[in-house]
Amino acid sequence: MSKDLPGAAGDLARKFPLIWSAYAELGAATADAGGLSARERRLVKLALAIGAGSEGAVHSHTRRGVSEGIAADDLHQVALLAIGPLGLPRAVAAGTWISDVTDED
Secondary structure, eight states: OGGGOOHHHHHHHHHOHHHHHHHHHHHHHHHTTSOOOHHHHHHHHHHHHHHHTOHHHHHHHHHHHHHTTOOHHHHHHHHHHTHHHHOHHHHHHHHHHHHHHHTOO
C-alpha cells in the first residue's frame, strides 16, 4: 500500500513503515468501531477534510470516493453542505478541489 501513496504520505510510509502500519491499523479500527457503511464513512471523511481546509485530503477522499463508485454529484453535495457551517468561501474552495478530481476524465 505505501508504495502506491502519492506525495508526502507515500514518503512517510516508505521512510517510517512501522509508523505507517500503526496509522493504517488505527484507521481500520476506527472504521470498524460503528455501524456506518463504507460509503457513509467516505463522505464523512470528505466532509472532515473540507472542514479542516485540507486540499490534499479533499483530493484524496474524492479520488477514493470515485474509485468506490460514489457519484460526482454526491461528492459535490458534501461541499454544498459545508456552506452553512463553514461559509461560502470554504465550500466553494472545496467544490473546486473536488472538481480537480471529478473533472479529470
